[in-house]
Each structure stands twice: as structure tokens, then as C-alpha cells.
Amino acid sequence: xxxxMTIAAIALAALMPAAEAAALQDSGDPLASARWADMQRxxxxxxxxxxxxxxxxxxxxxxxxxxxxxxxxxxxxxxxVVEVIVFADFNPIVEVLRFYPDAAPAYLGFRLKxxxxxxxxxxxxxxxxxxxxxxxxxxxxxxxxxxxTAGSASKDWQSRLNLVSGRQxxxxxxxxxxxxxxxxxxDTGLVAGIPAFHLETIEFHDAAGQRLMRLQTAEPVxxxxxxxxxxxxxxxxxxxxxxxxxxxxxxxxIAP
Amino acid sequence: xKRCLISLLMLVAGVATAAEFDYGLRAQRIAGDVYAFIGKxxxxxxxxxxxxxxxxxxxxxxxxxxxxxGPSRRYGEQMRQAIAAVSERAPxxxxxxxxxxxxxxxxxxxxxxxxxALPATIEGIASQGNAFAENLFRLxxxxxxxxxxxxxxxxxxxxxxxxxxxxxxxxxxxxxxxxDLAIYDVASGVLFAGDLAFFQRAPxxxxxxxxxxxxxxxxxxxxxxxxxxxxxxPGHGPVTRDAAPLRQTRAWLTWLEGxxxxxxxxxxxxxxxxxxxxxxxxxxxxxxANEYRRSVGHLFPAIEQEVLGAGR
Numbered sequence: 001x002x003x004x005m006t007i008a009a010i011a012l013a014a015l016m017p018a019a020e021a022a023a024l025q026d027s028g029d030p031l032a033s034a035r036w037a038d039m040q041r042x043x044x045x046x047x048x049x050x051x052x053x054x055x056x057x058x059x060x061x062x063x064x065x066x067x068x069x070x071x072x073x074x075x076x077x078x079x080x081v082v083e084v085i086v087f088a089d090f091n092p093i094v095e096v097l098r099f100y101p102d103a104a105p106a107y108l109g110f111r112l113k114x115x116x117x118x119x120x121x122x123x124x125x126x127x128x129x130x131x132x133x134x135x136x137x138x139x140x141x142x143x144x145x146x147x148x149t150a151g152s153a154s155k156d157w158q159s160r161l162n163l164v165s166g167r168q169x170x171x172x173x174x175x176x177x178x179x180x181x182x183x184x185x186x187d188t189g190l191v192a193g194i195p196a197f198h199l200e201t202i203e204f205h206d207a208a209g210q211r212l213m214r215l216q217t218a219e220p221v222x223x224x225x226x227x228x229x230x231x232x233x234x235x236x237x238x239x240x241x242x243x244x245x246x247x248x249x250x251x252x253x254i255a256p
Numbered sequence: 257x258k259r260c261l262i263s264l265l266m267l268v269a270g271v272a273t274a275a276e277f278d279y280g281l282r283a284q285r286i287a288g289d290v291y292a293f294i295g296k297x298x299x300x301x302x303x304x305x306x307x308x309x310x311x312x313x314x315x316x317x318x319x320x321x322x323x324x325x326g327p328s329r330r331y332g333e334q335m336r337q338a339i340a341a342v343s344e345r346a347p348x349x350x351x352x353x354x355x356x357x358x359x360x361x362x363x364x365x366x367x368x369x370x371x372x373a374l375p376a377t378i379e380g381i382a383s384q385g386n387a388f389a390e391n392l393f394r395l396x397x398x399x400x401x402x403x404x405x406x407x408x409x410x411x412x413x414x415x416x417x418x419x420x421x422x423x424x425x426x427x428x429x430x431x432x433x434x435x436d437l438a439i440y441d442v443a444s445g446v447l448f449a450g451d452l453a454f455f456q457r458a459p460x461x462x463x464x465x466x467x468x469x470x471x472x473x474x475x476x477x478x479x480x481x482x483x484x485x486x487x488x489x490p491g492h493g494p495v496t497r498d499a500a501p502l503r504q505t506r507a508w509l510t511w512l513e514g515x516x517x518x519x520x521x522x523x524x525x526x527x528x529x530x531x532x533x534x535x536x537x538x539x540x541x542x543x544x545a546n547e548y549r550r551s552v553g554h555l556f557p558a559i560e561q562e563v564l565g566a567g568r
Binding site for chain 2: 166
């Protein structure tokens with residue numbers, strides 16, 4: 001497995017700026033996590049990977065609130081992206097979400113829950129089948145996955161379940177940006193007496209029916225998730241639709 | 257094994273150097289019979305043991321009225337000793353201005369003395385006090401040893417009250433938390449503003465309602481314009497003879513709220529908002545960068561929700 005990887009790395013490096021090429025490596029976790037070998041085996045099924053600085057994972061070094069840790073994944077420097085897996089090595093539920101950019105660029109902002117300090121990573125599969133991995137350490141006091149959600153404690157969450165609000169920005173520095181908030185408790189199942197209850201799939205389409213992006217969301221995504229996408233050129237409304245693991249669905253139109 | 261031994265030795269050394277756990281409390285005389293203990297303008301650390309808060313006391317004819325009891329049992333005990341060095345009168349009442357742990361975790365040291373607070377503060381300490389205490393253990397370590405929550409039992413009502421022969425104006429406000437008590441000592445003209453006022457230290461916002469807080473600042477500012485006013489003791493930061501802490505707290509909150517609204521309105525997400533530079537007016541304020549980071553976490557989601565729409 002080692003040999004073809006190195007060839008892939010050399011071929012890629014030839015196409016990249018020198019500084020970025022120097023940071024490419026196919027072994028030796030730059031985040032020095034004791035769990036990396038496990039991650040590669042379980043999350044990526046042992047597939048070949050490259051640690052690639054073009055996979056940008058932005059998160060605070062210290063997360064004040066382990067229930068709402070903001071993460072932005074930007075893999076737009078990689079060309080055509082097929083799939084992105086976001087995971088956190090030391091979370092009790094490692095996988096956070098997957099996204100599949102179609103007409104939209106490989107860019108997603110969201111928030112997640114962390115149980116302890118951990119690397120937060122994105123593994124990005126390009127059309128050639130190679131996984132490009134980037135990430136960052138987030139320090140936190142933790143407890144985010146085993147704390148009861150506000151929703152589970154409030155009386156009216158059921159009437160507000162899957163309510164969607166959102167907005168598109170068609171002018172200014174954030175032109176082409178879509179932000180979406182969905183009311184959902186996103187219960188992890190790790191709190192005694194509260195079963196796992198979370199959004200599973202979300203899709204974004206444009207007015208012509210073309211899919212912009214598909215998301216598979218897991219338990220560690222924060223309560224009342226907020227997603228940030230870049231749709232490139234704005235043309236008409238965005239249709240968002242989704243479903244949770246109990247079969248509750250939503251759909252909403254976000255006008256520009 | 258060797259590594260274990262070394263860590264053990266380091267642990268022993270660490271305990272030995274901090275063995276005294278001395279907060280070095282010295283009462284600062286504000287006016288006549290009114291004193292305050294002024295904490296550092298820092299974050300909670302194992303070095304300062306949580307002494308980042310101002311507490312105070314009034315030597316009244318009938319005994320000592322204690323205003324807030326500090327972040328730990330040790331602080332409360334040392335505070336009580338420092339009070340005894342000033343007056344031989346016994347403490348007759350401990351007032352907790354609000355539910356944050358640096359203001360009530362010294363209550364234990366005042367066993368037998370009635371503990372008083374606004375009703376919502378009592379409720380908050382009863383329900384969340386232990387979680388706050390655990391958090392302070394994490395942040396400051398062994399300074400907290402032996403600290404347990406003592407919930408105030410006596411509910412205070414707003415208005416002028418005669419306490420231990422002293423006329424106190426109890427001003428029930430909110431905005432920093434759900435219930436913030438300010439205390440105006442009529443005889444001396446000293447205003448204990450609690451954490452509604454921060455000075456030379458960025459304000460904290462974990463339970464803040466900025467709009468309510470600004471309204472509370474208006475009410476406190478009116479008191480500083482009264483003829484008898486002489487001094488303002490903020491919850492954190494140095495004592496002043498004017499309303500400067502109210503102005504600075506207002507300026508910070510107004511900027512913070514406006515900055516977060518602009519950011520959300522411009523379509524920025526939380527990471528991008530965290531990345532925004534502090535204006536030069538605030539950049540040099542102690543712990544400004546840390547408090548801004550925390551405040552984004554506390555306040556941005558609700559502001560963002562407003563910008564994205566109430567739901568459809």
C-alpha cells in the first residue's frame with residue numbers, strides 16, 4: 001500500500017505550491033493523536049490517505065461551550081470533491097457528519113458537541129479515490145455529548161421540531177452564502193433515559209431541481225443545527241429538505 | 257514508573273508551594289464604615305485561586321453586613337478574619353448579589369449568620385450552584401478544597417431596608433444574570449453595583465440579557481447623580497468616585513451587541529465572528545479577548561436565530 005501512495009503524493013506535489021507540497025505526507029499524523037491509526041482503520045476502512053493542508057478545518061483552539069463548537073470545513077482548494085467525512089478522534093461518537101457536494105463547493109460550516117479535547121478532522125475523497133485529511137485540535141472542558149439538551153428539558157420542543165429558518169446573501173462579501181437553522185434536539189443517546197434522536201439526512205436543491213449538496217448528520221452535531229454553505233452563483237431560492245432518525249421530515253424554501 | 261514518581265514529586269511540590277492558600281485579603285476603606293476587598297482583574301486560574309472578585313462589608317451599629325462572600329470556603333474564612341481585624345462586631349447578615357460562584361461560595365465561612373439574596377438568586381444557587389462550584393474546582397484547583405454550596409435562605413425584596421441599624425437601598429435589577437442586586441448605603445453614599453458594573457476588566461456574559469443590562473445601568477447611573485453619592489464598588493475592578501465603571505460596561509456591551517448583530521447580519525458564522533478583531537478602545541482591556549470569545553459563544557446563537565428568521 002505504501003508504494004502507490006508515495007507515487008500519488010509525488011504526482012500531487014508537482015501540481016501544488018512548494019509550501020503546501022512540503023506539508024503533504026502520507027504517514028505520521030500531524031496532530032499526533034494516539035487514536036489516528038484507529039481512525040484510519042474504522043472511519044476510512046484503511047484506505048490510502050494523504051495529510052493535505054488544502055483541507056482546511058477551522059475551529060477555536062479552546063472551545064468555551066462544548067455543546068456548540070463551531071467548525072468550518074473548506075476543501076475548495078482540492079478541485080472536484082466526492083465526499084467529506086468529519087470526525088473527532090476522542091468523541092464517544094466519532095463520526096459527526098458526511099457531506100457530498102454536488103453543484104455547491106466543498107465548504108460547510110456547522111457546530112458540534114465534544115466530550116473532551118480532541119482533534120476534529122475532515123477526510124475528503126476526491127474523484128481519484130484518494131482521501132485527503134486535514135484537521136485541528138480543539139481543547140475543551142468537555143461533557144458536551146453526555147449533557148442533556150435544552151430541547152429535552154423544554155415543554156414546547158415537540159411543537160417546534162424541525163422548524164426551519166434560513167437566509168441567502170446575494171450581495172456583499174458573503175454573496176452566494178446560504179445559512180440554515182433547524183430546530184432539533186439532536187439527542188446523542190448518551191444521556192440516561194433520553195434515546196438518540198437526531199437529523200439523519202438533509203439535502204439542498206436549487207430552483208431548477210439541481211442538487212447543491214447532500215448531508216448525512218449524526219448525533220454529535222449540535223442541538224438546533226446551523227449550517228453554512230456557499231452556493232457559488234445565486235439563482236433563485238434554495239430548497240432544503242431532511243429527515244430525522246424517527247422519520248420526521250421537513251422542507252423549506254430559502255429565498256435569496 | 258519513573259514518570260509516575262516524577263509526577264508525584266511535582267504534585268507534592270505544587271501542593272507545598274501553594275500550601276498557605278493565602279488570598280492576601282486586605283480591606284480597603286471606601287468611606288467611613290464601608291470597606292471592600294478588591295480582586296485581580298484576571299480570569300480564574302490556579303495561581304489566583306479565584307480571587308478575581310470584589311467583596312465588601314459595612315460596619316453597621318448592630319453588626320457587620322457582608323456583601324458577597326468570594327469564590328471558595330478559604331476565601332470566606334480569610335475574609336471573615338480580615339473583617340475581624342477591622343471591627344470586633346460580629347457579622348449579622350451575608351448578602352449574595354447574584355448567582356455567580358465567585359460571589360457566594362465563601363458562604364460556608366459564615367455558619368450561623370443569615371444568608372440573604374433575591375428570590376431568583378436563591379433559586380439559581382439552589383439549582384445550579386453545585387455545577388458552578390465544580391467548574392471553579394476545575395479552573396482553580398485546591399484553593400477550592402472543602403468548598404460546598406450554602407444556599408441563602410432569606411429572600412430580599414427591593415426597597416429601602418433598615419438592616420442592623422443601617423439604611424440600605426436594595427435595588428433589584430437584572431441583565432448580567434436573571435437577578436442582580438445592587439446595594440446603596442445611604443449613610444456613606446457608597447454604591448455596591450455587583451456585576452452590573454465591571455471596570456478595567458471586560459464584562460462576563462454567561463447569563464446576560466444585554467438589553468436588560470443596559471436598562472439596569474441607567475438606573476445605577478441615576479444613583480451616581482444623587483447628591484449623597486460618594487463611591488462605586490464594581491463587581492470586578494477598582495473602586496471609583498464617579499460613574500466610570502457604568503460608562504465602560506455600557507460601552508463594552510453596546511459595542512458587543514452591535515458587533516454580533518452586524519456579523520450575523522452580514523452572514524458570518526461563529527468562527528468568522530470569533531476572528532473579528534477587537535476595536536482599539538477595548539483591545540487593551542484585561543481579558544478582553546477571552547471575554548469576547550466567550551461572549552460569542554453565549555450570545556451569538558440567539559442573535560443569529562433572529563437574523564435567520566423566527567422559523568417557518
